[in-house]
Amino acid sequence: PDRYAVFGHPIGHSKSPQIHRLFAEQTGEALVYTAQDVPPECFATALRTFRAGGGAGLNCTVPLKEQAFEAAQVLTERARLSGAVNTLWWDRDDILHGDNTDGVGLVRDLTVNLEVALTGKRVLLLGAGGSARGVLGPLLAERPGEIVIANRTVSRAEELARRFAALGQVAACGFAALAGRRFDVVINATSASLQGALPPLPDDLLAPGAVCYDLMYADVPTAFVRWGLDHGAGLSVDGLGMLVEQAAEAFRIWRGVRPQTAPVIACLRR
Numbered sequence: 001p002d003r004y005a006v007f008g009h010p011i012g013h014s015k016s017p018q019i020h021r022l023f024a025e026q027t028g029e030a031l032v033y034t035a036q037d038v039p040p041e042c043f044a045t046a047l048r049t050f051r052a053g054g055g056a057g058l059n060c061t062v063p064l065k066e067q068a069f070e071a072a073q074v075l076t077e078r079a080r081l082s083g084a085v086n087t088l089w090w091d092r093d094d095i096l097h098g099d100n101t102d103g104v105g106l107v108r109d110l111t112v113n114l115e116v117a118l119t120g121k122r123v124l125l126l127g128a129g130g131s132a133r134g135v136l137g138p139l140l141a142e143r144p145g146e147i148v149i150a151n152r153t154v155s156r157a158e159e160l161a162r163r164f165a166a167l168g169q170v171a172a173c174g175f176a177a178l179a180g181r182r183f184d185v186v187i188n189a190t191s192a193s194l195q196g197a198l199p200p201l202p203d204d205l206l207a208p209g210a211v212c213y214d215l216m217y218a219d220v221p222t223a224f225v226r227w228g229l230d231h232g233a234g235l236s237v238d239g240l241g242m243l244v245e246q247a248a249e250a251f252r253i254w255r256g257v258r259p260q261t262a263p264v265i266a267c268l269r270r
């Protein structure tokens with residue numbers, strides 16, 4: 001069977017091997033998918049070793065997505081824009097290709113699984129780091145009414161807004177400037193929730209029926225998911241669905257067949 005893996009650091013609780021095993025069972029594809037702890041300074045060596053051992057493709061997660069971007073010889077347009085790569089594969093001529101499936105994973109979870117349309121909506125993106133940059137392009141492709149990027153360091157939000165300005169209506173601000181504003185969809189792309197922390201958000205930020213979405217996921221509700229529930233969100237969810245959807249898109253790229261995600265999401269929620 002063809003060999004795949006996820007590289008990350010730390011990688012201990014990665015759900016990717018389980019997700020891809022379920023995809024393989026469902027589609028009848030013969031493959032092996034493992035998780036490998038790869039510290040940043042070992043990335044180049046680990047990549048070579050994996051390929052030499054018959055590796056066909058890889059996922060890369062924190063903190064290796066920028067290095068994966070640098071390593072790829074050919075990039076998809078969405079990977080180029082995001083400056084990060086989460087999916088790598090070698091073609092017949094041994095050329096290494098890179099894509100970023102995070103943004104489409106998020107959009108698919110929102111629009112298909114959760115039936116939250118983004119078109120015409122007021123969307124707020126919290127954070128301006130790598131995670132935010134990875135999802136902005138596919139979010140803008142849904143033609144929201146506007147996207148506001150709010151970040152602790154305002155200059156990073158402004159930089160991101162400039163980078164994506166050609167793709168749609170994107171503005172940037174700090175958290176204080178959110179006072180008095182309302183949004184239909186609020187997406188948390190800060191790493192704050194990893195430490196159980198939250199950006200300072202106004203209590204009346206959510207429009208009626210608003211959706212809160214945390215790119216992070218955990219076995220218990222994240223700080224941001226709880227904030228949404230406490231502030232009147234119609235729906236407040238973590239990023240488990242996005243995780244499965246970005247994996248499905250990688251699986252499709254590698255194997256040419258798109259697995260069904262709903263049963264896998266349901267299985268992981270149990």
Ligand code: ATR
Nearest residue numbers: 127128129130131132152153156190191192197199
């Ligand atoms: P990632 O790849 O997860 O996006 P990153 O590039 O380091 O990681 O970006 C982390 C994001 O979380 C940034 O937007 C950061 O804000 P700054 O740009 O001002 O640093 C944000 N962040 C991290 N901790 C935060 C906190 N305690 N409160 C608010 N924002 C926080």
